[in-house]
Amino acid sequence: MEGEWDMKTDVLIIGGGVIGCGIAHQLCKYNFDIMLVEKEADVCMGTSKANSSMLHDGYNVDKTKLKGQLVLKSTKELYQKMAEELHFDLNICGSLLPGFVEADWDAIYHQFQMSAENDIRGVRIVGQKELHELEPHMNPAAKFALFNPNTGVLNPFELTIALGEHAVQNGAKVLLNTEVTGINSSGGRVTSVVTDRGIIEAKVVINAAGLFSDHVAGMVETIDYTVKPRKGVYFLYDKQYGTYIKRAIYSTPTTVSKGLIMLPTTEGNLLCGSNAIMHDEKDDLSTDLESLNHIYAEAIHKYYPELPRMGDVTTIFAGNRAASNTEDFIIGHSKNVRGMINLIGIQSPGLSSVPAIADMVEDLVREVGENLNFGIKDYYNPTRPKPIVLRELSYQERADYIAENPDYGTIICRCETVSKGEILDAIRRPIPATDLDAIKRRTRAGMGRCQGGFCGPRVVGILEKELGISPLEVTKKGKDSYILSMQAKELALQEGGSSNEKVIL
Amino acid sequence: MKKLSYDLVVIGGGPAGMAAALKARENGVKKILICERGSKLGGILEQCIHNGFGLQYFKEELTGPEYATRFVRKVLQTEIDVKTDTMILEIAEDKKVIAQNGIDGLFEIETKACILAMGCRERTREAITIPGDRPSGVMTAGAAQRYVNINGYLPGKEIVILGSGDIGLIMARRMTFEGANVKCVCEVEPFSSGLVRNKVQCLDDFGIPLYLSHTVTKVHGKERLEGVSIAKVDERKNPIFETETYVPCDTLLLSVGLIPENELSKSVGVDLDRVTKGASVNEKRATNIEWIYACGNVLQVHDLVDNVTEEAEIAGKSAAKYISGGFEKRKRSIHVSPGNNIGYVVPQRIDYTNSDEKIIKLYMRVRKPDEKVFVVVKNEQGEIVGKFKKDTIAPGSMVSLSIPVIKLTEDTSSLTVSVEKEGESI
Ligand SMILES: Cc1cc2nc3c(=O)[nH]c(=O)nc-3n(C[C@H](O)[C@H](O)[C@H](O)COP(=O)(O)OP(=O)(O)OC[C@H]3O[C@@H](n4cnc5c(N)ncnc54)[C@H](O)[C@@H]3O)c2cc1C
Numbered sequence: 001m002e003g004e005w006d007m008k009t010d011v012l013i014i015g016g017g018v019i020g021c022g023i024a025h026q027l028c029k030y031n032f033d034i035m036l037v038e039k040e041a042d043v044c045m046g047t048s049k050a051n052s053s054m055l056h057d058g059y060n061v062d063k064t065k066l067k068g069q070l071v072l073k074s075t076k077e078l079y080q081k082m083a084e085e086l087h088f089d090l091n092i093c094g095s096l097l098p099g100f101v102e103a104d105w106d107a108i109y110h111q112f113q114m115s116a117e118n119d120i121r122g123v124r125i126v127g128q129k130e131l132h133e134l135e136p137h138m139n140p141a142a143k144f145a146l147f148n149p150n151t152g153v154l155n156p157f158e159l160t161i162a163l164g165e166h167a168v169q170n171g172a173k174v175l176l177n178t179e180v181t182g183i184n185s186s187g188g189r190v191t192s193v194v195t196d197r198g199i200i201e202a203k204v205v206i207n208a209a210g211l212f213s214d215h216v217a218g219m220v221e222t223i224d225y226t227v228k229p230r231k232g233v234y235f236l237y238d239k240q241y242g243t244y245i246k247r248a249i250y251s252t253p254t255t256v257s258k259g260l261i262m263l264p265t266t267e268g269n270l271l272c273g274s275n276a277i278m279h280d281e282k283d284d285l286s287t288d289l290e291s292l293n294h295i296y297a298e299a300i301h302k303y304y305p306e307l308p309r310m311g312d313v314t315t316i317f318a319g320n321r322a323a324s325n326t327e328d329f330i331i332g333h334s335k336n337v338r339g340m341i342n343l344i345g346i347q348s349p350g351l352s353s354v355p356a357i358a359d360m361v362e363d364l365v366r367e368v369g370e371n372l373n374f375g376i377k378d379y380y381n382p383t384r385p386k387p388i389v390l391r392e393l394s395y396q397e398r399a400d401y402i403a404e405n406p407d408y409g410t411i412i413c414r415c416e417t418v419s420k421g422e423i424l425d426a427i428r429r430p431i432p433a434t435d436l437d438a439i440k441r442r443t444r445a446g447m448g449r450c451q452g453g454f455c456g457p458r459v460v461g462i463l464e465k466e467l468g469i470s471p472l473e474v475t476k477k478g479k480d481s482y483i484l485s486m487q488a489k490e491l492a493l494q495e496g497g498s499s500n501e502k503v504i505l
Numbered sequence: 506m507k508k509l510s511y512d513l514v515v516i517g518g519g520p521a522g523m524a525a526a527l528k529a530r531e532n533g534v535k536k537i538l539i540c541e542r543g544s545k546l547g548g549i550l551e552q553c554i555h556n557g558f559g560l561q562y563f564k565e566e567l568t569g570p571e572y573a574t575r576f577v578r579k580v581l582q583t584e585i586d587v588k589t590d591t592m593i594l595e596i597a598e599d600k601k602v603i604a605q606n607g608i609d610g611l612f613e614i615e616t617k618a619c620i621l622a623m624g625c626r627e628r629t630r631e632a633i634t635i636p637g638d639r640p641s642g643v644m645t646a647g648a649a650q651r652y653v654n655i656n657g658y659l660p661g662k663e664i665v666i667l668g669s670g671d672i673g674l675i676m677a678r679r680m681t682f683e684g685a686n687v688k689c690v691c692e693v694e695p696f697s698s699g700l701v702r703n704k705v706q707c708l709d710d711f712g713i714p715l716y717l718s719h720t721v722t723k724v725h726g727k728e729r730l731e732g733v734s735i736a737k738v739d740e741r742k743n744p745i746f747e748t749e750t751y752v753p754c755d756t757l758l759l760s761v762g763l764i765p766e767n768e769l770s771k772s773v774g775v776d777l778d779r780v781t782k783g784a785s786v787n788e789k790r791a792t793n794i795e796w797i798y799a800c801g802n803v804l805q806v807h808d809l810v811d812n813v814t815e816e817a818e819i820a821g822k823s824a825a826k827y828i829s830g831g832f833e834k835r836k837r838s839i840h841v842s843p844g845n846n847i848g849y850v851v852p853q854r855i856d857y858t859n860s861d862e863k864i865i866k867l868y869m870r871v872r873k874p875d876e877k878v879f880v881v882v883k884n885e886q887g888e889i890v891g892k893f894k895k896d897t898i899a900p901g902s903m904v905s906l907s908i909p910v911i912k913l914t915e916d917t918s919s920l921t922v923s924v925e926k927e928g929e930s931i
Contacts, residue, residue, distance in 0.1 A: 288637075
């Protein structure tokens with residue numbers, strides 16, 4: 001690959017998160033070349049894969065901040081249209097902010113007033129009776145709540161991948177496993193991007209590197225802002241609790257906890273999280289006992305006392321918000337180098353602001369991309385074909401697909417009923433899945449209650465055959481996350497064998 | 506959509522499903538179909554290449570595949586239809602089963618009765634919420650067993666095992682045979698949860714330390730596992746952090762419990778037992794839905810396949826009788842419940858007169874290990890219906906008791922099983 005590397009593009013996007021993919025989606029209709037580079041083995045490997053997955057309508061935002069303005073512009077109607085065209089799951093389920101005691105009332109009333117200031121319709125306060133009709137399993141001690149019918153939940157993997165795939169279908173190139181290590185400029189203008197796989201010439205460079213966006217921005221000039229990770233931990237409950245909670249529930253902020261959330265995911269699990277811990281290591285996504293106990297006590301157990309602390313938990317995970325020192329989105333041109341556009345500090349509600357962010361970035365690209373042809377491509381197609389998801393279809397439709405392709409008949413993941421055909425589709429899609437987690441994000445194979453215990457070995461086998469690689473090369477999530485270490489017997493036959501050191505306590 | 510019709514559909518082609526189907530056939534059921542989602546019959550036995558199977562049922566010691574093969578042969582020689590790579594999607598209330606595979610496509614089966622024999626799955630790291638990173642190299646012992654024994658690959662070289670369940674113990678020995686170094690086994694309970702013979706033959710014989718009242722408190726490693734923290738736990742099973750130590754390793758195997766796979770059963774309305782997480786059944790292994798029976802690990806997690814076979818034969822025979830006309834009901838059902846130091850009892854109720862039987866067997870697990878005890882079965886009057894002396898009892902070994910049918914009178918309404926110490930009565 002390196003030998004024949006001769007890469008050139010008009011617009012180069014750094015980062016395959018929801019923001020980078022959203023920008024690629026926005027720009028792919030025009031008559032210029034787009035390339036997106038991502039350091040990980042798949043798109044949607046950063047913050048976009050581990051978050052609350054809420055579509056905020058911005059009812060309680062501060063309009064003087066950029067992030068407030070952008071989320072208000074990104075209406076739910078825009079997302080509904082996008083969901084229709086690109087096919088990702090979106091559920092406008094509404095949200096509730098319940099109160100238990102008098103003291104909660106102030107916070108709730110304040111939020112109610114903000115919704116009026118932000119011109120959001122339909123937000124109202126509901127009494128105890130209505131609250132428990134809306135959420136029958138909620139702790140009976142909850143007395144009143146702020147109800148917002150506009151809040152939604154979306155599938156962040158599907159959204160990010162759909163945006164990226166749509167761009168690829170319309171001519172964009174996505175380079176995975178490609179890390180930007182430097183940016184060259186000449187005469188005050190960006191000329192090329194240095195990656196660990198070679199240099200890519202580009203006219204306009206868009207920095208959507210999430211947590212690392214300060215690092216990337218710093219490659220062209222000295223910057224006066226920083227991005228720090230702020231971690232949030234989550235519980236994801238088994239699908240048997242998928243309809244246990246019907247709306248997104250916010251916990252009222254208390255002295256010991258900022259707001260936490262509990263919501264039904266679009267895939268039918270129950271998601272509960274997330275706290276906020278500032279730390280220094282951008283790629284530290286570890287969960288900790290203290291956070292788990294805190295979230296369980298302050299949110300889960302307080303609002304839904306019947307939910308268990310463990311057992312029916314499908315998984316626990318953490319995400320890092322990319323918080324800038326201004327606590328706002330910073331979107332704009334580099335100060336001294338023309339052709340470089342930075343998106344810094346895209347923390348919440350980043351997922352809910354994609355259309356407005358992409359519009360804003362398009363305007364910036366128009367300002368510096370004098371030579372770019374903004375005519376629409378003649379082959380541009382605004383829609384993405386819907387991937388086949390058998391479990392969502394009627395029995396007759398499934399029967400038809402299986403008759404056409406028997407691979408759809410063989411179930412590989414029993415917990416989520418995912419067929420071999422769907423896994424093969426994921427490997428063959430415009431942005432190919434080449435590891436277990438990438439297949440999981442696209443098909444849900446391994447995302448269920450056995451967490452890949454049964455289907456893992458079979459998916460390894462499918463990847464082996466389809467990609468023509470050894471099982472030893474199959475990874476969980478790229479890089480060194482290999483699943484198997486050697487062939488059986490190899491170690492036993494090795495001279496000297498392995499150490500036999502036991503743990504002595 | 507293709508439509509098929511059978512007298513009996515058996516879901517699952519492991520030891521339970523095969524024994525149930527064979528017994529039903531022996532008792533006159535004509536059209537039987539076994540649906541298995543794996544690519545061949547045998548179920549989990551296929552990957553259990555160690556010995557220790559069949560000591561009770563065949564009175565000889567076999568490996569898992571050998572034990573399975575005896576049944577597979579019989580099934581293939583008998584007029585029982587088998588569909589492998591076939592997944593049951595739904596059991597409908599009107600005695601229809603929806604299934605799919607690559608050959609028949611998606612199809613509907615009309616049936617007279619159905620036997621659930623889907624087996625169980627392993628509890629995961631996620632379910633017990635062990636905090637830390639999420640690298641590769643953390644897997645259930647059963648998944649590792651499949652990689653090594655079926656696929657021929659070793660998941661890692663430096664191993665820590667959490668949980669002293671039987672699969673974990675078996676895998677400690679198996680990984681050692683492969684040249685890997687099993688550094689220790691941690692068990693959160695103050696006692697081992699596997700069979701005693703497995704602890705001796707798989708750990709002690711290889712000098713692998715077992716640390717009771719210890720758990721894994723954290724997983725370390727961003728891409729591949731690099732190590733785990735382990736710590737002692739207090740009586741309430743909370744980690745004592747002052748005792749935490751870091752153990753470098755590239756693989757963490759979990760053997761922290763098995764859960765009957767009852768999602769399908771639940772969706773048709775089968776009532777489950779809170780403790781076993783399997784169906785609540787009567788002595789014929791019928792669930793609350795009279796045409797649906799259950800046996801094997803989907804009903805209760807067994808430690809010996811011999812018991813699975815025995816249970817499956819009861820279910821198969823009973824389903825046959827149900828199809829051909831049914832049993833004579835008792836005036837009132839007998840409710841069977843666990844008492845002192847008993848976790849659960851299967852069957853949970855006795856519905857029929859059982860006039861053609863001499864004994865009814867009760868299967869149970871104790872909560873805590875003990876020695877020199879009596880397991881006592883009493884009726885609602887407090888009268889002893891059976892009393893059995895046991896030298897040792899442990900949660901890892903299932904206890905079975907035979908109750909003479911004549912001891913159950915028309916008026917008997919409940920049985921309670923308790924562990925009693927010599928001299929004291931509880
Ligand atoms: C706990 C939590 C909860 C949240 N909840 C919500 C919510 O409910 N609603 C909402 O709207 N928003 C929410 N957010 C915010 C939302 O998730 C983010 O705003 C959004 O995902 C940011 O996307 P991104 O593309 O900027 O970042 P990322 O998804 O992190 O993408 C950046 C990408 O850049 C790549 N990259 C970095 N450096 C380089 C390099 N040098 N070379 C190549 N590639 C590079 C990274 O690998 C990564 O894939 C939440 C965030 C968190 C952490």
